[in-house]
Amino acid sequence: MSQNNLCTSEEQVLYAKILNVGMLTGLTCLVITFILYCIGFAKPLIPLEKIQSYWVMPVHEYLEKSGIQTGWAWFGNLKYGDMLTFLPIAFLSLLTIICYLAIIPRLTRKKDTAYVVFAIIEIIVLIVAASGILGTSGH
Amino acid sequence: MLRLQNRYSNFIFFVIIGIIWIIGTSNVFAAEVITSQKGNEIHSWWFYPLILLILSFVLGVFAVLAGVGGGVLYVPIVSGFLPFHLDFVRGAGLIVALAGALAAGPGLLRKGFANLRLAIPLALIASTCSIAGAMIGLALPTHIIQTMLGATILGIVVIMIIAKKSVFPEVPKPDRLSQTLGIFGIYCEPTINKDINWQIHRTPIGLALFVIIGFMAGMFGLGAGWANVPVLNLVMGAPIKISVATSKFLLSITDTSAAWVYMNNGAVLPLMVVPSVVGIMLGSFVGVRILGVTKPSVIRILVIIVLGIAGTKALLKGLGIG
Numbered sequence: 001m002s003q004n005n006l007c008t009s010e011e012q013v014l015y016a017k018i019l020n021v022g023m024l025t026g027l028t029c030l031v032i033t034f035i036l037y038c039i040g041f042a043k044p045l046i047p048l049e050k051i052q053s054y055w056v057m058p059v060h061e062y063l064e065k066s067g068i069q070t071g072w073a074w075f076g077n078l079k080y081g082d083m084l085t086f087l088p089i090a091f092l093s094l095l096t097i098i099c100y101l102a103i104i105p106r107l108t109r110k111k112d113t114a115y116v117v118f119a120i121i122e123i124i125v126l127i128v129a130a131s132g133i134l135g136t137s138g139h
Numbered sequence: 140m141l142r143l144q145n146r147y148s149n150f151i152f153f154v155i156i157g158i159i160w161i162i163g164t165s166n167v168f169a170a171e172v173i174t175s176q177k178g179n180e181i182h183s184w185w186f187y188p189l190i191l192l193i194l195s196f197v198l199g200v201f202a203v204l205a206g207v208g209g210g211v212l213y214v215p216i217v218s219g220f221l222p223f224h225l226d227f228v229r230g231a232g233l234i235v236a237l238a239g240a241l242a243a244g245p246g247l248l249r250k251g252f253a254n255l256r257l258a259i260p261l262a263l264i265a266s267t268c269s270i271a272g273a274m275i276g277l278a279l280p281t282h283i284i285q286t287m288l289g290a291t292i293l294g295i296v297v298i299m300i301i302a303k304k305s306v307f308p309e310v311p312k313p314d315r316l317s318q319t320l321g322i323f324g325i326y327c328e329p330t331i332n333k334d335i336n337w338q339i340h341r342t343p344i345g346l347a348l349f350v351i352i353g354f355m356a357g358m359f360g361l362g363a364g365w366a367n368v369p370v371l372n373l374v375m376g377a378p379i380k381i382s383v384a385t386s387k388f389l390l391s392i393t394d395t396s397a398a399w400v401y402m403n404n405g406a407v408l409p410l411m412v413v414p415s416v417v418g419i420m421l422g423s424f425v426g427v428r429i430l431g432v433t434k435p436s437v438i439r440i441l442v443i444i445v446l447g448i449a450g451t452k453a454l455l456k457g458l459g460i461g
Binding site: 008009011012013015016017019020022023026027030031034037038048049051052054055056057058059062063068070071072082085086089090092093095096103112114115118119121122125126128129130132134 | 182184185187222223224226227234237238241242244245246248249250251254255256259260262263266267270274277281319320321391392395396397398399400402403404405406407408409410411412413416417420
């Protein structure tokens with residue numbers, strides 16, 4: 001074990017472990033679901049042939065013309081190949097919340113009140129961002 | 140355990156290379172270009188994702204060699220030279236920066252180069268502000284965002300040219316806030332085989348600057364390593380290695396919140412995101428491997444020129460000139 005390993009706090013090591021496992025899992029699933037999407041294993045909600053007519057549009061126009069719902073609507077459409085790919089993307093985006101949740105007990109045990117508060121507020125911020133309650137915007 | 144993780148990483152690396160090779164070789168030679176009634180060329184659906192994969196791979200190599208994040212190269216170049224709308228490019232740019240940060244984070248944290256105590260308060264401010272930036276960015280008209288993006292990229296070019304680095308900045312006395320929060324550390328510097336004790340100062344100024352950094356990261360989908368590192372290193376006085384590593388790790392938190400805003404607003408297209416993420420990550424692997432045999436200064440000049448061109452193009456496009 002190097003000197004640097006000795007100098008890292010236990011919550012930092014725990015954070016790194018969870019991040020590592022989550023990152024490898026998320027990225028592997030991202031590649032797998034994308035291949036399933038591209039080879040047509042699961043039919044996409046937007047046909048692959050039509051997608052290039054949408055990606056040149058501003059997002060509000062794309063939503064209007066494609067009929068795609070915003071927020072977590074994709075979660076109800078996981079049978080479609082393109083929507084399935086959102087699952088690993090969402091998992092990767094939730095990973096930070098999982099890491100923060102894991103280190104809170106360690107910080108609490110150390111009576112590191114300031115960092116416990118920071119971690120809780122960060123989790124709230126990320127949950128608010130993920131929830132979609134901030135609403136959708138348009139040009 | 141570490142050896143097992145390395146084997147797993149290598150296995151994934153070669154599997155991804157193999158998959159890309161199979162997909163690439165089976166399709167690229169059968170490229171089909173259809174001409175629409177309006178006379179515009181419409182390529183097969185996989186054409187631009189494949190271009191994106193190749194371009195992202197090249198950007199990944201250059202990003203490592205030039206010491207910048209992938210997002211800062213990705214957004215101006217892809218939005219400037221490929222037909223994707225800026226909304227989707229920014230969404231993809233954030234996921235690209237996020238994936239790169241998630242991949243680098245564990246190693247940097249384990250080795251003690253990225254510091255969790257330094258990152259947590261900064262991340263809280265930056266991630267909160269990046270939500271506001273992302274929401275405003277998606278609400279503003281495209282030409283305004285394009286103009287601001289062009290101006291920002293040109294500003295980054297100036298920062299890259301003039302910003303100095305301080306390997307071990309002098310911090311005579313840590314400020315009260317950093318002392319209260321216990322932000323200090325020690326790491327082993329292998330180049331001089333010495334343990335380096337570090338502490339920071341001007342923490343309130345640094346925190347204030349992260350308000351702006353977070354906002355801009357969310358608004359333009361750029362990642363924010365270009366701004367994080369100078370603030371951590373030159374303003375707050377963290378050693379350059381701690382600054383670079385903590386900055387990279389910080390992006391995994393900052394970009395998460397903005398990425399959610401883009402995702403919830405429908406501005407994330409898997410057909411753009413996945414080739415970009417895979418391309419950048421493979422490029423980074425290759426970049427790290429060839430780092431020793433290239434001249435980083437030459438690459439850095441090349442990146443500055445490319446960013447200058449992309450920034451000017453974005454600015455002109457936003458102003459309706461390009």
